[in-house]
Amino acid sequence: DAKTTQPPSMDCAEGRAANLPCNHSTISGNEYVYWYRQIHSQGPQYIIHGLKNNETNEMASLIITEDRKSSTLILPHATLRDTAVYYCIVYNTDKLIFGTGTRLQVFP
Amino acid sequence: GAGVSQSPRYKVAKRGQDVALRCDPISGHVSLFWYQQALGQGPEFLTYFQNEAQLDKSGLPSDRFFAERPEGSVSTLKIQRTQQEDSAVYLCASSPHPTGLNSPLHFGNGTRLTVT
Numbered sequence: 263d264a265k266t267t268q269p270p271s272m273d274c275a276e277g278r279a280a281n282l283p284c285n286h287s288t289i290s291g292n293e294y295v296y297w298y299r300q301i302h303s304q305g306p307q308y309i310i311h312g313l314k315n316n317e318t319n320e321m322a323s324l325i326i327t328e329d330r331k332s333s334t335l336i337l338p339h340a341t342l343r344d345t346a347v348y349y350c351i352v353y354n355t356d357k358l359i360f361g362t363g364t365r366l367q368v369f370p
Numbered sequence: 371g372a373g374v375s376q377s378p379r380y381k382v383a384k385r386g387q388d389v390a391l392r393c394d395p396i397s398g399h400v401s402l403f404w405y406q407q408a409l410g411q412g413p414e415f416l417t418y419f420q421n422e423a424q425l426d427k428s429g430l431p432s433d434r435f436f437a438e439r440p441e442g443s444v445s446t447l448k449i450q451r452t453q454q455e456d457s458a459v460y461l462c463a464s465s466p467h468p469t470g471l472n473s474p475l476h477f478g479n480g481t482r483l484t485v486t
Contacts, residue, residue, distance in 0.1 A: 294472065296474070303479070304479050305374070305461050305463070305477030305478050305479045305480055306413065306461070306463075306475075306477045307477070308474035308475065308476070311472070311474065347412075349412060356426070356469055357403065357415045357418060357426065357469065358403075358413075358415070358475060359415065360405075360412030360413045360414070361412055362411065362412050363412055
């Protein structure tokens with residue numbers, strides 16, 4: 263599976279959009295981009311995934327660049343409960359390989 | 371609806387003891403994964419089951435680690451002769467489909483193992 267690169271930490275004001283970047287320059291054509299988050303003392307929670315097109319659900323939006331070498335997870339109106347570690351994972355046919363993720367701190 | 375359930379939530383073992391960690395996946399889920407998460411790190415893959423078959427155990431760190439899923443539902447991760455470096459959170463995840471399909475994993479909240 264392709265490796266991903268994420269900033270170790272980010273801050274966001276409550277009510278503002280949180281934009282979490284991820285680089286996956288070695289992604290191959292049939293690999294999906296998945297996002298999970300992990301709130302303290304809980305297991306990882308699935309957020310969203312995509313292949314080529316941008317995706318949106320009730321939790322977030324996923325923007326994938328045309329060359330697929332990077333993506334951005336957007337939380338449109340961050341709340342304090344969105345404070346968590348966010349993992350960007352490139353997934354093909356085997357198993358999820360987690361990196362160290364981005365620790366997002368939402369502040370009042 | 372019930373999610374993935376893991377027990378116990380916390381386990382303290384003395385070095386050298388054997389431990390058994392249980393995972394109850396979502397009913398009907400075909401795939402079951404075990405992950406190990408050390409403090410401050412992302413989860414690391416241990417092993418994968420498709421129904422009762424253990425198809426990948428490449429992540430098990432030593433032969434002291436053993437996992438089973440005899441009837442294709444509940445799974446147990448056993449660690450023999452525990453060592454301090456085994457201290458971690460052990461996460462279980464399940465999915466309704468075999469790997470290779472476009473299917474998110476559902477994680478439990480893990481068992482925190484502390485070896486003293």
